[in-house]
Amino acid sequence: MLLANLVAAQAQVFTPGTKDELKSALDAWNNGAAGGQAAYGPVGAWDVTLIAEFIGVALNQASFDENLSPWDTSAVTRTRAMFQGASQYDNGGAPLTFDTGSVTDMYLMFVNAQAFNQPIVFDTSRVTDMGSMFNGAAAFDQPLAFDVSRVVKLFPSSDGMFAMFDGRSEEHTTELQSPVPISYAVSCLKKKNMIVNTYS
Secondary structure, three states: OHHHHHHHHHHOOOOOOOHHHHHHHHHHHHOOHHHHHHHHOOHHHOOOOOOOEOOOOOOOOOOOOOOOOOOOOOOOOEOOOOOOOOOOOOHHHOOEOOOOOOOOEOOOOOOOOOOOOOOEOOOOOOOOEOOOOOOOOOOOOOOOOEEOOOOOOOOOOOOOOOOOOOOOOHHHHHHHOOOOOHHHHHHHHHHOOOOEEOOO
16 A cells, blocks of 8 residues: 555656646646646656756746755756746755756846845856856845856956956956956956955
């Protein structure tokens, strides 16, 4: 009987096959946790291993705030705009500990996620774009230990770490003209009194 119950429980784990299917399920949670859980089960228990791109999956979900750290994100390559506009999202009050070892793109990830202020444990060793990552994330004030050695194009554009926090670049003209472009990324982080590892 125990084995039968275990098999039945495993069979009920929601396993989205596409990004759109995952987004639809998160939309249900945004519209009401009770309804979302009834339709898809506990969000932290979902099996998301078939999804390689999390682009915009919680986009503008103003009411969503669940702990997603239990997700296996080892196959994910892009988290672009994942929580953009998710104004109440704070990972359920828990640190965000995604496996991001395969991620290359974090552009706009927390833009206007105004309530988010949790410790982040991310492997950023493959990330090339962190542009506007925390722009408009007004509450965010956590130390970061990011490897930005692969971040590229740190000049005014949508790439690199341009406008990573506040969207203003005029204060950093010296860094922007620097022959060592990584200095702009460092200046963005220092402005928020955060720690950065450049591994240069």
